[in-house]
Amino acid sequence: MKAIKYYHYILALLLMSCNKLELQPEDFVSPDEYYNNKKELEMALNAVYATFQTNGSYGSYLARFGFDADEGYNGVELNSVSNYAVSAADVKILSFWRDYYGGIKLANTLLKYIDKPTDISDKERDRIRGEALFLRAYFYFMLVTNFSDVPLILEPMTSAKIEELQISRTPAKLVYEQIIKDMTTAADLVLDITETKGGGRVNKSAVYGILARVCLHMAGNPLKDYSKYQEAANWCKKVIDLNIHKLNPDYKQVFINYMQDKYDIEESLWEVEFYGNGLGIYASSAGYVGSNNGIRNYDDFELGYTFTYLNTTAYTYNVYSTNNDLRRTWNVASFYYEGNPAVEKNWTTTRIFDRYPGKFRRAYEILLPKHRSRTPTNYPLLRYSDVLLMYAEALNEINQMPTPAAYDAVNRVRRRGYGKDQTIADGTIDLTGYNYSSFLSEIKKERTRELAFENLRKGDLVRWGDFLTRMKSCLNDAYAAPIQTWMVERAITYYNNATERDVLWPIPSSELDVNQKLTQNLGW
Secondary structure, three states: OOOOOOOHHHHHHHHOOOEOOEOOOOOOOOHHHOOOOHHHHHHHHHHHHHHHHOOOOOOOOOOOOOOOOOOEEEOOOOOOHHHOOOOOOOHHHHHHHHHHHHHHHHHHHHHHHOOOOOOOOHHHHHHHHHHHHHHHHHHHHHHHHHHOOEOOOOOOOOOOOHHHHOOOOEOHHHHHHHHHHHHHHHHOOOOOHHHHOOOOOOOHHHHHHHHHHHHHHHHOOOOOOOOHHHHHHHHHHHHHHOOOOOOOOOHHHHHHHHHOOOOOOOOEEEEEOOOOOOOHHHHHHOEOOOOOOOOOOOOOOOOOOOOOOEEEOHHHHHOOOOOOOHHHHHHEOOEEEEOOOOEEEEOOOOOOOOOOEOOOOHHHOOOOOOOOOOEOOOEEEEEHHHHHHHHHHHHHHHHOOOOHHHHHHHHHHHHHHOOOOOOOOOOOOOOOOOOHHHHHHHHHHHHHHHHOOOOOHHHHHHHHOOHHHHHHHHHHHHHOOOOOOHHHHHHHHHHHHOOHHHHOOOOOHHHHHHOOOOOOOOOO
């Protein structure tokens, strides 16, 4: 069912530069010799999409970049960005920077040559243009939210001469404005999700929803452009008014669908495509969803091995006020696997920091044989529940109080979480009678209840101005844990490492060496 199969050899050929011992490499493809027809445009676009599968992107960074913040911690990988022991020489941060700029380079080159072929209709050309514009903008969004000011490069570089690599950082505000411009243009060019028939390809619903996310980031720290709350609400409303999307009645089924390669365009607006089980010709197209961030299983490979990079926190467990909220028992696994064949071993009630996320469970994979670490599971980039929660938050900010539409949006998400009919009011679940501050506080909690371990939390905390407060709160929770296990000790290290400077990453030192016009972020 996968709509896109990424072509990594195209990625390699278009990015390849001359080896100093081979001045005329036979396997180099000049852009001037490519982009000759519709097929080559499509393959080049697929190579842009392939950025998501690289190690610096969603290919392997799940649970390895600290994005889970107060929701979960990495207790395995020490002395790196994985546990906030960050330095400018961190190899993961470098791969993040280079992989996203690699994707930007591919998008820029495609956009330069997109009018070259003659065997393609205007509609097809516009669709490819729109997807490339949006993907480039999304890559810049990932860069600007983690590094702030970054070089804004909108044309392919013509050579690798050292003088052409000297590019100053562009102020974050201007980067965001370009992101908004490109995504807004893309919205009129890409297909409806009913035409793409899946969330793996950029579509109008995804563009509208991600534009809302971008606007919320602009409205928050550090830019504080409060006018963007209205724009965020407008983009969310465009998604809602499509009358295509609704919440899947069963929360856990949303994630089982990802694991079983089933598209659900009503719930999942956009997702990273992974393909295969790490074997054969598409070996590099598989991911690590459920392997990096799943329930512990070291012995039973038929069930699905996990690295267990990510553990949960007391905050994430306790933010659900009751087990009647079915999302708690799904997102925070109450057990781990032991033995071969594996059996479930339940955690005691005092062992909260030792638990693992249960959102992506390899037991539900149906593609066999299961690889030791690689999985075919897609990863959510935007779900309809996120759109509803963003809409509620934006309306609360605009009106400085929750409106009926804001209550309706968040209560639909809550009802689904409790296994109720999302369209029927329920006084035992629904929020009501809140003021501005208390409603915002509840939205912040609801985003964890609904979206935990989907790589959104750190960005949310930063834009709210809550990052350090929340990290130190988790540190206090770890100190107060009833049993001080070695995992609790790892949590203490993780949360103790976090400081105010960690709202941003350092510019990679190797990039500073190459580009003398780059400057380092404050505190690094």
